[in-house]
Amino acid sequence: xxxxxxxxxxxxxxxxxxxxxxxxxxxxxxxxxxxxxxxxxxxxxxxxxxxxxxxxxxxxxxxxxxxxxxxxxxxxxxxxxxxxxxxxxxxxxxxxxxxxxxxxxxxxxxxxxxxxxxxxxxxxxxxxxxxxxxxxxxxxxxxxxxxxxxxxxxxxxxxxxxxxxxxxxxxxxxxxxxxxxxxxxxxxxxxxxxxxxxxxxxxxxxxxxxxxxxxxxxxxxxxxxxxxxxxxxxxxxxxxxxxxxxxxxxxxxxxxxxxxxxxxxxxxxxxxxxxxxxxxxxxxxxxxxxxxxxxxxxxxxxxxxxxxxxxxxxxxxxxxxxxxxxxxxxxxxxxxxxxxxxxxxxxxxxxxxxxxxxxxxxxxxxxxxxxxx
Amino acid sequence: xxxxxxxxxxxxxxxxxxxxxxxxxxxxxxxxxxxxxxxxxxxxxxxxxxxxxxxxxxxxxxxxxxxxxxxxxxxxxxxxxxxxxxxxxxxxxxxxxxxxxxxxxxxxxxxxxxxxxxxxxxxxxxxxxxxxxxxxxxxxxxxxxxxxxxxxxxxxxxxxxxxxxxxxxxxxxxxxxxxxxxxxxxxxxxxxxxxxxxxxxxxxxxxxxxxxxxxxxxxxxxxxxxxxxxxxxxxxxxxxxxxxxxxxxxxxxxxxxxxxxxxxxxxxxxxxxxxxxxxxxxxxxxxxxxxxxxxxxxxxxxxxxxxxxxxxxxxxxxxxxxxxxxxxxxxxxxxxxxxxxxxxxxxxxxxxxxxxxxxxxxxxxxx
Numbered sequence: 116x117x118x119x120x121x122x123x124x125x126x127x128x129x130x131x132x133x134x135x136x137x138x139x140x141x142x143x144x145x146x147x148x149x150x151x152x153x154x155x156x157x158x159x160x161x162x163x164x165x166x167x168x169x170x171x172x173x174x175x176x177x178x179x180x181x182x183x184x185x186x187x188x189x190x191x192x193x194x195x196x197x198x199x200x201x202x203x204x205x206x207x208x209x210x211x212x213x214x215x216x217x218x219x220x221x222x223x224x225x226x227x228x229x230x231x232x233x234x235x236x237x238x239x240x241x242x243x244x245x246x247x248x249x250x251x252x253x254x255x256x257x258x259x260x261x262x263x264x265x266x267x268x269x270x271x272x273x274x275x276x277x278x279x280x281x282x283x284x285x286x287x288x289x290x291x292x293x294x295x296x297x298x299x300x301x302x303x304x305x306x307x308x309x310x311x312x313x314x315x316x317x318x319x320x321x322x323x324x325x326x327x328x329x330x331x332x333x334x335x336x337x338x339x340x341x342x343x344x345x346x347x348x349x350x351x352x353x354x355x356x357x358x359x360x361x362x363x364x365x366x367x368x369x370x371x372x373x374x375x376x377x378x379x380x381x382x383x384x385x386x387x388x389x390x391x392x393x394x395x396x397x398x399x400x401x402x403x404x405x406x407x408x409x410x411x412x413x414x415x416x417x418x419x420x421x422x423x424x425x426x427x428x429x430x431x432x433x434x435x436x437x438x439x440x441x442x443x444x445x446x447x448x449x450x451x452x453x454x455x456x457x458x459x460x461x462x463x464x465x466x467x468x469x470x471x472x473x474x475x476x477x478x479x480x481x482x483x484x485x486x487x488x
Numbered sequence: 489x490x491x492x493x494x495x496x497x498x499x500x501x502x503x504x505x506x507x508x509x510x511x512x513x514x515x516x517x518x519x520x521x522x523x524x525x526x527x528x529x530x531x532x533x534x535x536x537x538x539x540x541x542x543x544x545x546x547x548x549x550x551x552x553x554x555x556x557x558x559x560x561x562x563x564x565x566x567x568x569x570x571x572x573x574x575x576x577x578x579x580x581x582x583x584x585x586x587x588x589x590x591x592x593x594x595x596x597x598x599x600x601x602x603x604x605x606x607x608x609x610x611x612x613x614x615x616x617x618x619x620x621x622x623x624x625x626x627x628x629x630x631x632x633x634x635x636x637x638x639x640x641x642x643x644x645x646x647x648x649x650x651x652x653x654x655x656x657x658x659x660x661x662x663x664x665x666x667x668x669x670x671x672x673x674x675x676x677x678x679x680x681x682x683x684x685x686x687x688x689x690x691x692x693x694x695x696x697x698x699x700x701x702x703x704x705x706x707x708x709x710x711x712x713x714x715x716x717x718x719x720x721x722x723x724x725x726x727x728x729x730x731x732x733x734x735x736x737x738x739x740x741x742x743x744x745x746x747x748x749x750x751x752x753x754x755x756x757x758x759x760x761x762x763x764x765x766x767x768x769x770x771x772x773x774x775x776x777x778x779x780x781x782x783x784x785x786x787x788x789x790x791x792x793x794x795x796x797x798x799x800x801x802x803x804x805x806x807x808x809x810x811x812x813x814x815x816x817x818x819x820x821x822x823x824x825x826x827x828x829x830x831x832x833x834x835x836x837x838x839x840x841x842x843x844x845x846x847x848x849x850x851x852x853x854x855x
Contacts (some may be wrong), residue, residue, distance in 0.1 A: 188609060193733060220657070251657070267762050284733065284762075285761070286728075286761060286814065287730060288728040289676060289683060292676075292678060292679075292681065407679070459558065485759070488704075
């Protein structure tokens with residue numbers, strides 16, 4: 116028997132694995148992104164070993180650990196990116212962390228200057244994860260010189276595999292004010308990227324995403340333009356495992372309806388495990404169109420959180436038996452009635468369906484996505 | 489039942505919840521108490537206090553007639569013609585002037601009755617009700633507060649000019665007076681675009697109302713109208729403190745300081761920047777925050793709250809709103825002289841009022 120548990124809370128991100136073999140078990144634990152420490156323990160019989168392992172698992176769960184399969188695999192949150200803790204770059208870096216470079220409002224140096232300093236460190240070669248944080252309040256008036264700098268430093272950053280541009284929250288900048296750039300000719304400089312993510316308001320152009328090794332693609336918006344979706348659909352992304360698109364609302368430029376989404380739902384990606392179509396004002400309609408969608412063939416986690424998902428959508432999910440083969444369904448932040456929540460919970464118990472954050476419409480008929488900005 | 493001999497006097501209205509909570513705490517301990525209404529205070533109806541008595545001054549509450557009376561005392565013209573629709577934002581400067589007059593009457597009453605032991609003094613209450621003066625005093629005493637960018641907004645255009653010339657992209661604009669989040673504005677400007685988040689709702693007829701839901705304005709003409717309409721009652725501009733987040737929500741702490749100690753801490757969480765509880769935001773559990781952020785951050789915030797109350801002086805209890813920035817620095821956002829009505833939180837099995845009473849009797853005894 117094996118179990119893999121994780122603990123993610125605040126800045127702490129730990130794992131705890133147990134592997135029972137006969138009358139011994141091995142526990143491996145540590146911070147995410149590290150190999151951790153292993154300890155073996157021997158028992159009088161396999162039964163006793165198993166019983167003790169189960170006791171250990173229960174006690175871990177009591178402390179807030181969850182099984183990895185029971186939780187959406189998170190590529191990115193406030194503290195971690197691709198399983199590594201995020202650390203702001205000041206003067207040195209730890210290559211096993213996700214290195215975040217930003218220029219805060221009270222800082223004198225630009226992001227591009229900091230990148231140059233970073234590139235001079237001997238450890239820069241080993242750095243495989245880079246995050247660009249806020250430049251909005253800084254002396255870099257736009258993102259273009261920063262992206263140009265990253266291209267220029269490709270020699271120094273030759274180990275780079277995971278990149279996110281625009282990691283800033285609502286306290287730092289309105290999402291809709293984040294000015295992105297055209298990445299069409301960026302990919303050729305980093306053809307080995309496995310993760311590419313952006314947060315954007317305006318100005319994003321993806322073009323043909325020529326990244327043959329790309330596993331994780333994340334695009335966060337308050338309103339996605341269909342040209343962005345089409346570029347995703349038309350790019351050859353056969354290595355993709357995690358596809359996360361925040362579609363947003365028409366207030367912030369989302370012009371994507373079912374006609375635009377169908378070509379995506381009809382695609383298949385041989386390795387796709389996670390599909391996130393999030394923060395979407397048409398979540399109810401989308402739920403109806405998931406039935407028989409080829410894209411779900413390989414998917415383990417379906418994430419339709421943060422959006423406007425109402426009872427009609429819940430009903431469509433309920434009547435879609437294909438979803439029973441999923442490992443996890445995330446509907447957090449929704450407008451589903453208590454009655455339908457109960458039905459969904461019963462039907463998708465094995466999927467550990469997440470129905471947290473049940474919202475109420477304002478003024479009885481105003482529905483909203485989680486990040487409408 | 490034997491009535492204990494300590495005596496209590498409350499200034500407030502009988503139907504106010506704050507008064508009732510306090511009277512409940514007193515009757516549980518069999519203390520005798522009296523109530524002096526604001527009507528009586530306004531009409532200078534005071535009695536001579538012959539025995540040692542503890543005086544508690546409570547909030548004037550939501551009573552419309554009392555509100556009108558205080559506005560009138562403050563010199564507000566045409567009070568009787570003012571329509572007191574629910575949530576309408578009324579001219580706070582007149583209310584504050586009237587409130588100061590009422591506090592002066594109470595002050596005189598206290599001076600004439602040396603047997604009175606005052607929990608929160610009128611002088612301290614007066615200061616706490618003037619956010620600019622209060623924040624300035626705290627800054628003079630080296631208490632960490634958000635930097636004051638402008639003490640007074642003269643008009644919208646000069647505000648914009650100031651922010652543009654100093655390249656300040658985001659600020660909080662706060663009315664000098666006003667309870668909780670009422671009238672607070674989170675304002676952003678960059679590249680000719682502007683966004684204003686506030687609970688103020690601008691109706692088509694130009695009237696301003698408090699709305700429970702956070703409003704968002706992107707129309708420059710509307711933003712200008714709102715700011716200019718709020719100016720006569722006094723607006724200050726503060727640095728925007730980026731609040732530390734917990735589970736994707738912005739957090740600040742309401743810390744109730746009683747008798748010089750941080751006694752209750754309630755985290756307030758919101759998906760937005762304005763974290764006031766009255767906006768229907770969540771009450772958090774302090775233990776979860778301590779686990780995630782470490783005890784030290786919370787302890788620093790508590791120490792800061794205690795120092796702020798000490799700096800003002802004359803406050804046996806006060807609710808201090810403290811923000812912890814994303815860099816882990818604590819800032820006093822405001823001090824509420826009536827900030828002890830925290831529902832559903834207990835210390836040693838006591839609610840805030842019961843706890844205050846226990847501390848009060850303890851400090852009286854040790855004097």
